[in-house]
Amino acid sequence: MVAAERAKRRSARASVWLEDKARRGGGARGGQPSGLDRDRIVATAVALLDAEGLAKFSMRRLAAELNVTAMSVYWYVDTKDDLLELALDTVFGETGVPATIPGDEEESTADWRDLLRELAVDYRAVLVRHPWVSPLAGTFLNIGPNYLEFSFAVQRVIRRTGLPLSEQTAAISAVFQFVYGFGTIEGHFIERCAAAGVSHDEYFSDAIAAVMQVPEISHVMERSKAIMEARGGDTVGEMFERDFSTALEIVIGGIEARVARVG
Amino acid sequence: MVAAERAKRRSARASVWLEDKARRGGGARGGQPSGLDRDRIVATAVALLDAEGLAKFSMRRLAAELNVTAMSVYWYVDTKDDLLELALDTVFGETGVPATIPGDEEESTADWRDLLRELAVDYRAVLVRHPWVSPLAGTFLNIGPNYLEFSFAVQRVIRRTGLPLSEQTAAISAVFQFVYGFGTIEGHFIERCAAAGVSHDEYFSDAIAAVMQVPEISHVMERSKAIMEARGGDTVGEMFERDFSTALEIVIGGIEARVARVG
DNA sequence: ACCTGAACACCGTTCAAGT
DNA sequence: ACCTGAACACCGTTCAAGT
Numbered sequence: 380m381v382a383a384e385r386a387k388r389r390s391a392r393a394s395v396w397l398e399d400k401a402r403r404g405g406g407a408r409g410g411q412p413s414g415l416d417r418d419r420i421v422a423t424a425v426a427l428l429d430a431e432g433l434a435k436f437s438m439r440r441l442a443a444e445l446n447v448t449a450m451s452v453y454w455y456v457d458t459k460d461d462l463l464e465l466a467l468d469t470v471f472g473e474t475g476v477p478a479t480i481p482g483d484e485e486e487s488t489a490d491w492r493d494l495l496r497e498l499a500v501d502y503r504a505v506l507v508r509h510p511w512v513s514p515l516a517g518t519f520l521n522i523g524p525n526y527l528e529f530s531f532a533v534q535r536v537i538r539r540t541g542l543p544l545s546e547q548t549a550a551i552s553a554v555f556q557f558v559y560g561f562g563t564i565e566g567h568f569i570e571r572c573a574a575a576g577v578s579h580d581e582y583f584s585d586a587i588a589a590v591m592q593v594p595e596i597s598h599v600m601e602r603s604k605a606i607m608e609a610r611g612g613d614t615v616g617e618m619f620e621r622d623f624s625t626a627l628e629i630v631i632g633g634i635e636a637r638v639a640r641v642g
Numbered sequence: 643m644v645a646a647e648r649a650k651r652r653s654a655r656a657s658v659w660l661e662d663k664a665r666r667g668g669g670a671r672g673g674q675p676s677g678l679d680r681d682r683i684v685a686t687a688v689a690l691l692d693a694e695g696l697a698k699f700s701m702r703r704l705a706a707e708l709n710v711t712a713m714s715v716y717w718y719v720d721t722k723d724d725l726l727e728l729a730l731d732t733v734f735g736e737t738g739v740p741a742t743i744p745g746d747e748e749e750s751t752a753d754w755r756d757l758l759r760e761l762a763v764d765y766r767a768v769l770v771r772h773p774w775v776s777p778l779a780g781t782f783l784n785i786g787p788n789y790l791e792f793s794f795a796v797q798r799v800i801r802r803t804g805l806p807l808s809e810q811t812a813a814i815s816a817v818f819q820f821v822y823g824f825g826t827i828e829g830h831f832i833e834r835c836a837a838a839g840v841s842h843d844e845y846f847s848d849a850i851a852a853v854m855q856v857p858e859i860s861h862v863m864e865r866s867k868a869i870m871e872a873r874g875g876d877t878v879g880e881m882f883e884r885d886f887s888t889a890l891e892i893v894i895g896g897i898e899a900r901v902a903r904v905g
Numbered sequence: 906a907c908c909t910g911a912a913c914a915c916c917g918t919t920c921a922a923g924t
Numbered sequence: 925a926c927c928t929g930a931a932c933a934c935c936g937t938t939c940a941a942g943t
Contacts, residue, residue, distance in 0.1 A: 393834075396859075397852050413908075437935065448909055450937085459936065514777045517826045522853055527862065534866055544872030548881075549888035556823025556889075561815055563780045563822070589660050590785055596659075599790065603797055609807030618811075625812035626819075633896025676927075700916065711928055713918085722917065 394520040395461040396468075413447050417455045417465070420445065424466045425509075432570060433511035438462075460519075467515045468523025473508070474501040480532040491539040492631055498533055499558045499627055506562025510570040513563040541638045550637075553630050561626070565619055579615045657783045658724040659731075676710050680718045680728070683708065687729045688772075695833060696774035701725075723782075730778045731786025736771070737764035743795040754802040755894055761796055762821045762890055769825025773833040776826040804901045813900075816893050824889070828882055842878045 392398060423444055428436050438459055442449040456462045480494055481487035506513055521530075533555060537547045572582040591597045612618040655661060686707055691699050701722055705712040719725045743757055744750035769776055784793075796818060800810045835845040854860045875881040 393849060393852060397856065415907085438937085439935075450910085451908055453937075454907060513780060517776060517830055520849065522856075522859065524858065527859060531862060531866065534869060538869075544869060545874050546888050547869050548873050549885045550892060552824055552885050553820055553889040553892045556827070557816055557820040557893075559823035559826070560819025560821075564819070567780055586656060586783065589656060593659065593785075595787065596785065596790060599794060603794065606797060606801075606807055606810050610811050611808050622812045622815050625809050626816040629809075629813060629816045629896040629900050630820075630893055631896070632899040633892040633894070636895040636899045637892050678926085701918085702916075713929085714927055716918075717926060 394522055395456075395464045396520075396522050396524075398457070398461075413445070413451065415445065415447060415451060415455065420452060420455055421462070421465045421469055424462055425469055428466060428511045429509060432574075433514060436511070463515055464519050464523065467512060467519060467521075468525045470505055470509050470512055471523065471525035471529055473505055474498070474525075474529050476501070476529050476532040480535060482535070491536055494536045494539075495554060495631060496627060498529070498536060499554060502529070502555065502558045503562045503565070503623065506559065507566045507569060510566035513559070513566060516559070540634055542634065543641060546637065546641070550634050553633065554627075557626065557630060561623055565623075568615075583615045657785055658719075658727045659783075659785050659787075661720070661724075676708070676714065678708065678710060678714060678718065683715060683718055684725065684728045684732055687725055688732055691729060691774045692772060695837075696777060699774070726778055727782050727786065730775060730782060730784075731788045733768055733772050733775060734786065734788035734792055736768055737761070737788075737792050739764070739792050739795045743798060745798070754799055757799045757802075758817060758894060759890060761792070761799060762817060765792070765818065765821045766825045766828070766886065769822065770829045770832060773829035776822065776829060779822070803897055805897065806904060809900065809904070813897050816896065817890075820889065820893060824886055831878075846878045 420441070424436070424441055427441055427444055431440075438452055439449045441462075442452050445452070452462070456465070476498070480498070481489065533551055534547070537550050540547075540550065542550055568582075569579065572579050575582055577585070591600065610618055610621070612621050683704070687699070687704055690704055690707055694703075701715055702712045704725075705715050708715070715725070719728070739761070743761070744752065796814055797810070800813050803810075803813065805813055831845075832842065835842050838845055840848070854863065873881055873884065875884050
C-alpha cells in the first residue's frame with residue numbers, strides 16, 4: 380500500500396475502527412527486529428498518557444519509549460488520532476461489565492439501581508484514573524469494542540427501569556453525562572495536584588486562599604461559604620465521594636419518579 | 643518588568659485571574675501603532691476559535707489575524723493558556739444570568755424549576771455554540787468573573803429547592819455536570835459535521851451506515867435499534883432536543899423527590 | 906515487511922534589539 | 925511602552941531510501 384493511498388483513506392475514515400480488516404487484526408507478528416506490534420504500541424501509549432498527560436504526549440516521545448524512530452510507529456497506525464482512539468478504547472476495558480451485568484436473555488434478580496450504580500462507579504473510575512480520557516471521549520466517535528460493550532450494558536440496565544422506550548436514551552444521558560462531567564472535573568483536579576506536586580487537600584486550600592486574595596471575588600465568595608462547609612467530609616476526597624454518591628442517588632430517584640408517573 | 647520575572651510568576655500562578663492588578667486592568671490604551679489591547683485580542687481569539695476550532699488555534703495564527711507579529715500578543719498575555727482562560731470567561735458572559743435570576747435579598751415568585759431550566763439551557767447553548775469551551779472548562783480553575791457570576795446564580799437557585807445545605811453541591815453536580823457532558827457531545831458532533839461539510843442528519847446516517855458495515859458491531863447493534871427508533875423526532879436536532887429536556891426533567895424530578903423525602 | 910533519516914511546515918516561547 | 929526578528933526546542937507527517 381502506497382503512502383498516498385493511506386493518506387486518502389485516512390481523511391475519509393471517521394474512526395480507526397472503520398479501517399479495513401487487513402490492518403485491523405494486527406497483533407503480534409513476531410520476529411521483528413524491534414519487536415513492535417500494535418498491542419505493545421497502544422499499551423505503551425496508555426502508560427505514557429497516564430504518566431505525563433495528554434498535552435505532553437507525542438509520537439516522538441512514544442517512539443523514544445519504544446526504542447524506535449518516530450516513523451516506525453506509523454507502520455502500525457495511520458495517525459496520532461487513530462492511536463489515541465485505540466488507547467481510549469483500551470481503558471474502557473477496565474470497566475468490569477461482562478462479569479456483572481446480565482445479558483438480555485438472562486434472568487436476574489439484581490436490582491437495576493445497583494447495576495446502574497456499579498456502571499457509574501466504573502465509568503467514574505476510568506475518568507479519574509486516566510484524565511486524558513475525557514477530552515478524547517468527547518471528541519471521537521467512540522465505537523471501539525470495549526466502549527460499545529459498556530454502552531450496551533448501560534442500555535440493558537436502563538431497559539429494566541420500566542421507563543418507556545422513548546425516554547430511555549434521555550435517562551442514559553442523565554446518568555452518564557453527569558458521570559462524564561463529574562469524572563472530568565475530578566480527574567483534572569487530581570492531575571493538577573500531581574503537576575503542582577502537592578496533596579489534594581493542600582492544593583484545594585491553596586486555591587481557595589489564592590481566590591480569596593482577589594477582592595472582587597472574595598466578597599461575593601463569602602455567600603457560598605456556608606454551602607461549602609455544609610458539604611461534609613474533612614478531606615477533598617470525602618467531599619468528592621459524598622457529592623458523587625448523593626448526586627447519583629438524585630438522578631436514580633429522578634428515574635424512579637418518572638417511572639411512577641408514566642409507567 | 644523583566645522577562646525572567648514574568649516567567650517565574652507565570653509558573654506559580656494557577657489562573658490568569660490571579661495575576662497582579664497592573665496587568666489585570668488593561669483595556670484600550672489608545673494611540674498604539676497597531677491599536678492592540680487585551681479586549682481586542684480576546685475578542686479575535688474567540689472569533690478564531692469559533693471559526694476554526696481549538697486544534698487549529700495558534701498564537702501565530704491569531705497574530706496574523708490581528709496584523710501583528712506573534713510576539714506582540716505576548717505583551718498583553720503571558721501565555722497561550724492565559725489567553726484561552728480569558729476567552730473562556732468571555733463566552734460565559736453570554737448566559738443571561740443577571741437579568742433573570744433574582745439575587746439573595748430579592749423576593750421572587752419564580753419557581754426554582756423554571757430558573758434551573760433557564761440556567762441549564764443557557765449553559766448548553768454556550769457549549770454548543772463554542773465547542774472549544776468544553777475541554778477548557780474541564781481544564782482550568784474557572785474563576786473568571788462571568789463564570790463566577792453564573793455559578794453563584796446556580797447556587798442561589800439551588801438554595802430555593804428546599805434541599806438541605808449538605809446536599810446542595812451534589813444537586814448542582816447532578817444538573818450541571820449533566821449539562822456539561824451533554825453539551826460537550828452535542829458540540830463536538832456539530833463541529834464534526836461542519837468539518838466534514840455535511841448536514842447533521844447526513845452525518846448521522848452516514849455514521850450509522852459506516853458502523854453497520856463492521857460485522858462485529860452490526861449484529862450487536864441490532865439490539866439497540868428499537869431504543870433509537872423510539873427516541874422520537876425526525877431529525878438529529880429534534881432527538882437532541884427531546885433527550886435534553888427529558889433528561890433535565892428527570893434530574894429536576896430527582897431533586898423534588900429528594901426534597902420530599904428529607905425536607 | 907518493516908524501519909530509518911532527512912525534510913516540510915508547523916508549534917509556544919525566549920531573548921536581545923529596535924522605536 | 926510597545927513591537928519585531930531571529931532563534932530554540934519542539935511538533936505531526938511525507939517521502940525516498942534502506943534492509
